[in-house]
Amino acid sequence: MINKNAEKKRMGRKKIDIKLIENKNNLQVTFSKRRNGLSRKAFDLCIKYGTSIAILAFSPAGRPYPFAHPDIDSIIHRFIRTHNNEEPSNVHYPHVHNPLMDEYSRLVKELEEEKKLSLALAQRKKMPNSGGSGFWWDAEVGSLGSHELTSWVESVERLRENVAKRVGEVQKGSNQVEVGAPSSSPPLVDSDTINLAPLPESIDFLEHYQF
Amino acid sequence: MINKNAEKKRMGRKKIDIKLIENKNNLQVTFSKRRNGLSRKAFDLCIKYGTSIAILAFSPAGRPYPFAHPDIDSIIHRFIRTHNNEEPSNVHYPHVHNPLMDEYSRLVKELEEEKKLSLALAQRKKMPNSGGSGFWWDAEVGSLGSHELTSWVESVERLRENVAKRVGEVQKGSNQVEVGAPSSSPPLVDSDTINLAPLPESIDFLEHYQF
DNA sequence: ATTGGCCATATTTGGTCATG
DNA sequence: CATGACCAAATATGGCCAAT
Numbered sequence: 289m290i291n292k293n294a295e296k297k298r299m300g301r302k303k304i305d306i307k308l309i310e311n312k313n314n315l316q317v318t319f320s321k322r323r324n325g326l327s328r329k330a331f332d333l334c335i336k337y338g339t340s341i342a343i344l345a346f347s348p349a350g351r352p353y354p355f356a357h358p359d360i361d362s363i364i365h366r367f368i369r370t371h372n373n374e375e376p377s378n379v380h381y382p383h384v385h386n387p388l389m390d391e392y393s394r395l396v397k398e399l400e401e402e403k404k405l406s407l408a409l410a411q412r413k414k415m416p417n418s419g420g421s422g423f424w425w426d427a428e429v430g431s432l433g434s435h436e437l438t439s440w441v442e443s444v445e446r447l448r449e450n451v452a453k454r455v456g457e458v459q460k461g462s463n464q465v466e467v468g469a470p471s472s473s474p475p476l477v478d479s480d481t482i483n484l485a486p487l488p489e490s491i492d493f494l495e496h497y498q499f
Numbered sequence: 500m501i502n503k504n505a506e507k508k509r510m511g512r513k514k515i516d517i518k519l520i521e522n523k524n525n526l527q528v529t530f531s532k533r534r535n536g537l538s539r540k541a542f543d544l545c546i547k548y549g550t551s552i553a554i555l556a557f558s559p560a561g562r563p564y565p566f567a568h569p570d571i572d573s574i575i576h577r578f579i580r581t582h583n584n585e586e587p588s589n590v591h592y593p594h595v596h597n598p599l600m601d602e603y604s605r606l607v608k609e610l611e612e613e614k615k616l617s618l619a620l621a622q623r624k625k626m627p628n629s630g631g632s633g634f635w636w637d638a639e640v641g642s643l644g645s646h647e648l649t650s651w652v653e654s655v656e657r658l659r660e661n662v663a664k665r666v667g668e669v670q671k672g673s674n675q676v677e678v679g680a681p682s683s684s685p686p687l688v689d690s691d692t693i694n695l696a697p698l699p700e701s702i703d704f705l706e707h708y709q710f
Numbered sequence: 711a712t713t714g715g716c717c718a719t720a721t722t723t724g725g726t727c728a729t730g
Numbered sequence: 731c732a733t734g735a736c737c738a739a740a741t742a743t744g745g746c747c748a749a750t
Contacts, residue, residue, distance in 0.1 A: 306543060322540070325540070326537070333537065336526075337530050337559045341554065343553070345541075345553075
């Protein structure tokens with residue numbers, strides 16, 4: 289990426305895919321904005337819905353940027369109460385095992401596979417011309433005939449669907465917070481408060497990813 | 500189906516001010532979306548900047564909606580390390596103070612003054628509104644003098660608790676790890692939260708809010 | 711209670727420059 | 731390293747309706 293196109297004309301917001309950013313220089317700037325944006329949103333939610341939210345974030349530089357309302361202590365306490373673990377001597381926080389991340393990692397791998405497969409197929413039919421200048425799909429896909437291209441697209445679409453479905457299942461299936469230790473002790477509070485609501489993520493976030 | 504007024508142009512997003520939302524059923528809907536949005540953004544940041552973020556949020560219904568990457572424990576520990584350079588034995592969480600609140604509170608205070616004024620005027624003409632159907636900062640709150648901020652916090656807290664209606668006692672006497680405020684004992688509401696130490700944060704976001 | 715569409719509009723953010 | 735400002739394009743959301 290590193291689209292270094294200095295134009296006099298303003299470019300407006302650019303779209304970037306979800307991957308570790310490389311342009312450290314420029315991104316440092318962006319992070320500042322986004323971090324603020326995140327807190328701003330959290331704050332907004334707190335006020336509008338009368339809820340409490342705590343955010344612990346770190347800047348790429350490693351600097352901590354906390355946000356909390358009304359205060360971090362009460363929130364953490366509440367969380368602990370909510371999950372009400374049984375270990376009195378050892379306070380441990382709910383192990384927020386974000387299913388989304390798991391899936392994300394896995395999906396990235398799968399996509400890699402699929403990608404290779406597609407490329408392999410493409411190369412079998414047509415021949416090389418690995419321009420290699422653009423994104424992984426630019427070169428190869430570009431060499432496909434309209435027919436192949438169509439099927440390729442369908443293939444990817446199918447993949448996307450599967451991926452989406454999978455993520456969906458994961459969300460609904462594992463929306464329980466896994467406490468640090470594989471607890472076997474019974475909950476001490478109303479059972480309906482033990483379960484975490486389904487992890488917030490919706491599969492539509494995948495739409496923002498560029499496969 | 501869904502053909503009420505095909506002609507009628509939809510309204511599109513509406514602007515709403517930042518105040519406790521009128522418990523409308525509709526807003527419950529909105530919260531779901533917004534919460535998702537928050538997590539989505541956090542997730543995005545985590546990936547793009549390779550940073551770690553943890554979010555502990557509660558829905559108006561009192562359900563916890565955690566988000567964390569890579570995992571909440573490491574993040575909290577990191578925070579402790581970062582903020583607590585001295586006593587490793589006495590673990591206490593950084594007293595997250597957020598300037599956003601400062602500004603907000605300040606403005607609310609000003610607003611209160613105005614409200615108070617106009618209310619006084621109104622009462623001179625009309626009759627008392629003992630019904631108190633106003634918002635939490637309406638009327639009487641303004642008469643609290645120099646304790647507005649504390650009151651405000653308490654109000655919000657009370658509200659939160661009401662909505663939450665949570666269980667809770669089962670206190671686990673944790674002697675090992677003290678998960679409390681550094682010095683103050685008041686569990687939930689700590690007026691110190693309102694005006695405390697510094698932490699880089701901009702307040703320009705207030706420009707977007709309508710008081 | 712929580713989510714998923716739809717659509718139009720309100721906000722946010724990327725890339726750049728400039729300032730503590 | 732962290733922000734402010736600017737402009738334009740990319741997203742996120744408010745109502746509304748419906749489904750789980």
